Amino acid sequence: MRWTFLALAALAGCQTAPQTQLTAQPLPANLISGAERSHAPGMVGAILRDGRVEAAYAWGGAACDGSGVADINDAYEVGSISKHITAVALLRLWERDRVDLDAPVGRYLDDIPEAWRAVTLRQLLTHTSGVPDYEEAGGYSVYETSPTPAEVYAIVSSRPLDFEPGTKWSYSNTGYFLLSLVVQRVSGERFGDYLRNHVFEPLGMHHTFMGGYAPAGVELAQGCKPGEGEGAARIDVRPITEASTFGAGGISSTLADWALWDDALRDGRLLTPRGMHELTTTQHLADGEDTGYAMGLFIQPFRDVPNLSHSGQTQGFVAFYQTFPERGVGVILFANQYQSGAGAVANGLAMRAVPELSYDRLPVTPDPDPARTTLLRRALRQVVLGEQPADLLDDDTRRFATEADFAEDRALMAPYVTNMQSLEYLQEQIIPGADGPRYLYRVTRADGDTAYFRVGWRDGKLHRIRWDDE
DSSP states (O other): OOOOOOOOSOGGGOOOOOOOOOOOEEOOHHHHHHHHHHOOSEEEEEEEETTEEEEEEEEEOSSTTSOSOOOTTSBEEOGGGHHHHHHHHHHHHHHTTSOOTTSBGGGTOSSSOGGGTTOBHHHHHTTOSOOOOHHHHHOGGGGGSOOOHHHHHHHHTTSOOSSOTTSOOOOOHHHHHHHHHHHHHHHSSOHHHHHIIIIIHHHTOTTOEESSSOOTTOOBOOOEEOOSSTTOOOEEOOOOOHHHHGGGTOEEEOHHHHHHHHHHHHHTOSSOHHHHHHHHSOOBOTTSOBOSBOSSSEEOOBTTBOOEEEEEEOSSOEEEEEEETTTTEEEEEEESSTTOOOHHHHHHHHHHHSGGGOGGGOOOOOOSOHHHHHHHHHHHHHHHHOOSOOTTBOHHHHHHHHOGGGHHHHHHHHHHHHTEEEEEEEEEEOOTTOSSOEEEEEEEETTSOEEEEEEEEETTEEEEEEEEOO
């Protein structure tokens, strides 16, 4: 998939106003239940348009115990959303012929494990390198430390490549750690300094920085993680360190600054059209399969509307970013707890930004397979309520129906399945990279409340189920 962006003035010539203090609105009433289910003490979010915050929202507390008020002017760690910023930094060097995207990383880094040396920069950028993920192996606790690069490599250096480079897609933070070091080596500047001097400051993003230790005049929100054990109090965590992640997940920003980034990304002011083409063109595997991922960005439609997106998580925060190039609008959401499920709130804000995305607006269409819908009624009772025999469930949905990890999801769905008044077919959805089509249904309870179930079938068995509440 390719994107066309307008080429505007060079980045270095951009003049932007300093960040102004934003005024928060309460989170929309229909999103509060999603915020409460997230388990985060607080969150802030914004709809972004034309380099400014069109609407900013705050919910919940600033401290891990839920006290205080979440501040929309604080900086938050954006986690892996950092990756496309890292890609921009590298592509700026590529545009000046200082790096070759198809060169092996060993040309630029001489202290890395031998098995990684032949992997190309492009493969690292698109998660097709096979280099093992140090976060998956070492856990999030590494982000509270300041390891040397050699210590980061050591977490996975004894493992072989996960696959032959270019043949599969597998998310690897190690890849973006290496790319950050390439930027550092080639530019001659510390990675965080390079971003500040050549990207953030020219855009006026004075409250955006590498690592969680904020510069003077910038307040970083308190990050939290769940306590150990049922009902345990949340735990304060230290800010992320630059050395532990670099551009794999180490950037912190504010809502107002992110509006400037979103505008520059969509308007093509970060890179030349040639660079934007590289940044936003999805990678294909050796067998021709489209991964749906470009360079630090997922390039996949959101409810059939073209969309660039990424999420992020650190040891104390989660973040969600979506931008809609054809609509000229973006959405950003920050929550101050690791493992908080704030994605539903982020999607809710996207529907406020682009109202036609809402499933509530979809008309009921003629059901192409009423027999399948009849089976779905019974399958939903099996997967959500545990009714036997579970003859309509495959191995994946049997696990969903029985394992404790999915108990909360089942509890959210149960009132709709138990009190179902109608089950209406809406549409078939073809999702890039998915294992077959998904079928969207509107479920209406006896009290009139609605939710949406997106399901997939395989060999006559329910294979996938997802619940959306609007």
